[in-house]
Every structure is written in C-alpha cells, then in structure tokens.
Amino acid sequence: MRRYLTPCALWLLGCLVAAGSHAHDAGTPAPASAQGPTAGRLSIQLNNDRMTLAITKVPQVYLYGVIDADAPQRFESMVAAGKIPRGSDIYLNASSGDLRAGMALGRLFRKGAMVTHLGTPRRSRLATKISKTATCAGACSYAYFGGLYRWAPTGSDRIGLAPHQAMAAQTPEPEQVAAYLKEMGINLGPFATTLATSRDPVVWLTADQLTSTGLANNARLPLTVQSLLSPPAPSVTLDQVDRNGHHRLVIQCRPGQLTVTSFDMVGAAAAREILRRGTLAYIEINRQETLLQPPGGARAVNDSLTMTHDYPPTQIGHLLLARTIGAWVDGRNKSFRNGFVFELDPVREDLKKYYSACWKAAPWPTD
Incomplete structure (x- = not known):
C-alpha cells in the first residue's frame, strides 16, 4: 500500500528515532547490532527501533567511513543473524576503500533486494557534530549500484565515479569490474569518454544524470x-x-x-x-x-x-x-x-x- 508520509510524521520519526539509536553513536558503547566507528574501516549503524519500523517497515542501515576488505563479512554476518532483513534501506557515506569489497557489498545488497541511498548516520545531541552531507565515491559507488532500488542523491549529497586512470590502481581486473556491472544491470557507457579522459580524482554525477541513464531508478524497475x-x-x-x-x-x-x-x-x-x-x-x-x-x-x-x-x-x-x-x-x-x-x-x-x-x-x- 502506497502512503505518503506527512511532514509531521517525518519530524516525529527524526526526533524519536534519534533517541532509539543513541547507543549507536560515537563515544557510546555500541550494541551487538552495530559496528562502532573505527579509523580505516567501515562502520555500521543499525536503526531498527519501533518508531522506524512502524513508519518505514524495514530497518535503516547506515554504512560510513572506509570500505575495508572485511566489511562484506561483517555486513553478511548481520544479515545471517536476521538483524538486516530483506528489503532493508541502506544509507551510504564513504569516499574511499577497497573496490573488491565495495562490489561484494553490492552483491549482498542485490541478493537481499535492498534499497540504496546516500545519507549520514544519525547522531545523538551529545555526539560530536559532523557534516550532514553524504559522499559516495570509488568503492562506495560500486556498492551503491548493488541496490535493487537506487535513490538518486538529494540536497548536497554527492556520488561519483573514479576515472580510468584512478581505477588502474585498484586490485580487481577490468574484466571483473565489467562483469560486476553487467551482473547489476549497470551501463556506464554514457560516461565512457569522460571516465577515459578525466584527470580529476572523481567524476561527480548529478541526480538528473543518474536517473536519465538508469544508474538510479528511484525505487522503480524499468517500465x-x-x-x-x-x-x-x-x-x-x-x-x-x-x-x-x-x-x-x-x-x-x-x-x-x-x-x-x-x-x-x-x-x-x-x-x-x-x-x-x-x-x-x-x-x-x-x-x-x-x-x-x-x-x-x-x-x-x-x-x-x-x-x-x-x-x-x-x-x-x-x-x-x-x-x-x-x-x-x-x-x-x-x-x-x-x-x-x-x-x-x-x-x-x-x-x-x-x-x-x-x-x-x-x-x-x-x-
């Protein structure tokens, strides 16, 4: 059943869920369902309190930091334990990391029919203030492509692709990357020239570019x-x-x-x-x-x-x-x-x- 949330409901969710996820914030002991922030590795924040589930029906999972080689195993263990069920909302905020691990995460997202977004983790009022802008590039963008449904970024959030000269330094062979993109139904052809010639570390994409090329589908498969x-x-x-x-x-x-x-x-x-x-x-x-x-x-x-x-x-x-x-x-x-x-x-x-x-x-x- 399609129901559009009223602004009041969204405001209430933000207020009450912040309290429900307080134990997940930096500086507070994290429960078994969350991986706390650690330098050089991906952190996982799981929001599955009653208010979140009442409104969104599924948990909201925030992945932020650096996508390290062991991140897929940690995520998969939470899936196996039933903490991250099929169809969960995945919010990404990572600008560096292991490309092979990013693709492994993407495969886990697709296997679980999960929905990928960009977003920063929720913080309690006592936590250190951080930027509310989410950035997803490199390994993160490949993880994002694994979402069965992929929401284009909004506001100041940004997603970008690594040009070929930057990809050359990554571990996977080009054939492995191409096979992954084909498996996910992702076609980077419209950006081939830019990716081949850009000297920038990241080629940033607009929401319109993402939706017009099918890289984002905003929760819809093709008609x-x-x-x-x-x-x-x-x-x-x-x-x-x-x-x-x-x-x-x-x-x-x-x-x-x-x-x-x-x-x-x-x-x-x-x-x-x-x-x-x-x-x-x-x-x-x-x-x-x-x-x-x-x-x-x-x-x-x-x-x-x-x-x-x-x-x-x-x-x-x-x-x-x-x-x-x-x-x-x-x-x-x-x-x-x-x-x-x-x-x-x-x-x-x-x-x-x-x-x-x-x-x-x-x-x-x-x-």
Whole structure:
C-alpha cells in the first residue's frame, strides 16, 4: 500500500528515532547490532527501533567511513543473524576503500533486494557534530549500484565515479569490474569518454544524470511493454515493478471505443482496505485527475485494485503522447493516497507503433 508520509510524521520519526539509536553513536558503547566507528574501516549503524519500523517497515542501515576488505563479512554476518532483513534501506557515506569489497557489498545488497541511498548516520545531541552531507565515491559507488532500488542523491549529497586512470590502481581486473556491472544491470557507457579522459580524482554525477541513464531508478524497475497490434482489438500492456509491488495498465482500442484498465497488485486484503478508506478513484494523465471513476468504479479483483474507464477514441493521441499516466485512490485528504504513475518517455516508440495499429484497426473520426 502506497502512503505518503506527512511532514509531521517525518519530524516525529527524526526526533524519536534519534533517541532509539543513541547507543549507536560515537563515544557510546555500541550494541551487538552495530559496528562502532573505527579509523580505516567501515562502520555500521543499525536503526531498527519501533518508531522506524512502524513508519518505514524495514530497518535503516547506515554504512560510513572506509570500505575495508572485511566489511562484506561483517555486513553478511548481520544479515545471517536476521538483524538486516530483506528489503532493508541502506544509507551510504564513504569516499574511499577497497573496490573488491565495495562490489561484494553490492552483491549482498542485490541478493537481499535492498534499497540504496546516500545519507549520514544519525547522531545523538551529545555526539560530536559532523557534516550532514553524504559522499559516495570509488568503492562506495560500486556498492551503491548493488541496490535493487537506487535513490538518486538529494540536497548536497554527492556520488561519483573514479576515472580510468584512478581505477588502474585498484586490485580487481577490468574484466571483473565489467562483469560486476553487467551482473547489476549497470551501463556506464554514457560516461565512457569522460571516465577515459578525466584527470580529476572523481567524476561527480548529478541526480538528473543518474536517473536519465538508469544508474538510479528511484525505487522503480524499468517500465516494460507488451503489444498486440493485430485487429480487431489491438492492445498495449504496460508493466512496472517497484518497491511497493506490481502495477499494470492495459489500453485497448476497438471501432468507436478505447478503454483504459489499471491493475494495482497490492494483495486482496490491502485492496479491500484501500477501497474502504478511499473516497476518490481516478486515472491520471500528465499528473492531472482526468478520468474520475463513479462510485464503485474501483473494484477489488483477486489480488488487485482495478478500474476501467472508456476514453474518447479521438483523444488517443493525447493519451499515448502523455508524459505520464497513473491510477490513484485518494482518501478524505492527501495523506491517504494509493496508486502508481508511469513515466512514458522510455516506451515512446512502442506507443507510436500502437497508435498506428489502432488507426489501421479502428480509425476514429477526424472532424
């Protein structure tokens, strides 16, 4: 179930969790679930107090310092002990370290379907003040690539890649690095020229560069398309898996009719709960409430929350050329909002082919 946290909830989390993670701070004896800060090695701070789990559902794990050769073993032991469960949030802040260990951490993140972010560890009010800016470069960036879902940095946080001249001093062979990137589905091709020619120690990347090239996916796997272009009823199915589940949109055209059907696969119990609390259901085009559903228009079918709406065939161009399409159920206020949105630019060519197929199978009036 998708729920957007209110600013009040985030503020409360920050206040209360700081107290819950007090024992993890520098200068305070750390529990068995945390590795305290030590020069020359990676520190691990585990925040799994009740308030954190109530809001985020999974622990928040901060890895900071230097990625040393033994860091993957320490992290893996915490996973094996059940302290870092599948799907945990991993926050990284390291600007140097062992590249082989960074890749090993990345493989552990991917195996556990974990989510990578940049972020600095939480500190108690009594701890020494440190910068709130997170930096992730070298071995850290390769660990970051292991996240199944990877959030682009925000604010002043920075992530960067080591150029080839700096990589040459690292232990792994280039073939090993290339194999790791392929395994993680990461393509550094758009930065090949810069990495090959830069004399800077780090090539820093912007959030836009990360998201436009797929190095960051902001908790979404790529949108996929399946098209049936033959008459009498061509259809296109858009699917996307994100951290919250599986979402689908089906568009079908027939002579004089165009239908849009959404499926939000949240599970049977969650679908019924959303319907109970929801007061408004709609298909969204370009982030505007466009196709409002009548009462009862949204239904719970098997494990999905689904809605179907007829769309004017003459407006198919507006629909298929949209930047975004989504499906949402809102409550009495925006603090309860469940649904999904698809960014359509990556599948634009498929949608153009579908437009042509619809025109051939079911031409619409041009007046």
